Amino acid sequence: MSVLDKRGAGRRDPVPETTPGTSTDSGAVNAAERAPRRSRAGRRGLPLVLNAVSIALGIAIWWALASAGFKLPTPPEVVARARTLIDNGTLGKDVVASLTRVLIGFALGTAVAIPVGFLMGWYAVLRGLIEPWIQFFRTIPPLAIIPLAVVVMGIDETPKIFVIFLAAFLACVISTFQGVVSVDRTLISAARVLGAKDMTIFVRVVVPASTPFILVGMRVGLGSAWATLVAAELVAAQQGLGYRMQNAELYYDLPTIFVGLISIGILGLLMDRILLLAERRLTAWQERR
């Protein structure tokens, strides 16, 4: 956002507040601060140890609370339940069902968001036409779309994928748009005086210059998609981690709920790390201060 404010101000009307919550903000800040490459193996060791200590401590507290009579399953109970669910194939099927939905929704959302974001950034007319709708839908929690989606699309996979699509699309389209409008004007001038025409400028300057923004948007989008999953699976699903937890709720089956929660957390983290890795690869040229 800050990059944008500095440059955007002079040349276009002020850029609207388009950050989804504050998540894009922190994402962008992270992207800028993350990889000052100074983390050598030695220095990297300490945080890892601290992370491990923190996790162990968290589990210990959980265990203590469970033993102290809080209505919680103990870690061994959860592990045992996880084993059962893995052995009878339930967890595997649920994970596949959930991942499929998230990945399809996310892939579609991103695939539509990137060109739309580019068009909005490039053509003021399209921006004026599209932006109100994006701002509008951004204010509606995906959960609130579900009743509409079910009535219109039925109860099969379509409405679930649709709400995930919407969540991913909204997060990604905004940051792609921000990426395009904050491309350094001097770089565009430099390309023009080197003989580049609009199409070349777009492909060889605007796209690469926006990549960091797009990748941050994709990460935020993946987060939203994953967060929307559970809500989506409340819609008469037959499988999926959200469905499993919802089902377990009926039987006060806390261990299963825990297995669901932990699976969602781990999968979300894994997918985020994969994107983070891609981001570092693709934006290694960035100067980081």
Next chain:
Amino acid sequence: MTSTTAKISVQGVTKTFALGRDTFTALDDLSLDIADNEFVTVVGPSGCGKSTLLNILAGLEEPTAGLALVDGVPVSGPGPERGVIFQQYALFPWLTVRQNVEFGLRTAGVPKAERRRRAEHFIALVGLEQFADALPKTLSGGMRQRCAIARAYAVDPSILLMDEPFGALDALTRVKLQEQLLDTWSKDKRTVLFITHDVDEAVFLANRVIVMAARPGRVYDVIDVSWTTARDERFRLSPEFAALRNRVWHSVYHQDGPTAAPQPSTTI
């Protein structure tokens, strides 16, 4: 105005910017001719319209009134015969030095092998051979500017438009790059319009120094620099240099009332 022989001819150029409901006059009826292979420096207070003038010649902005001619033809958009070097280098950060230098050749559709060869040549010319495959973020300011110069040279423009290219560099690097630039220019003459806010730089490089005045931007003074032998330390330390420097300095820093053009009412 006889512009038939001039490489660059600026004829009565006015440029105004909308500023809310007002207009701001950045350039006011500015005229100026630059001969082929002449090295002209433009110096003047900040905000006097130096960049605006350069952008008009580069084809990045259009004059509100008047004409900018290059080779007798009105400028309409950027062209390969005019290379531009920006103060902030404007290297593409995702491209290596070599890829940056090849950028203009690629847009011109030069075949790969030829592109390579020309890029090598100009990278060597600015002494960046060892950094051909480095990304800009790993280069110092001086190296970045040398890369930008190589990139502009690679498309072989007959005119170089340079907007305070050494302004962001430390004094030592600046002196070195000035000498390298002159060295390159004397071997391979081109028409150069070089903008600076540094009086020493303006005198050291120029065949002719154009001093501009602000509010509105216009030509205030023109000073010929007729030093015919090599431009080196001897020139820099000569009494002639000191005298010219003195003259330009006064023109820039003591632009007082009588000589100044009347202020238009719309100026802020």
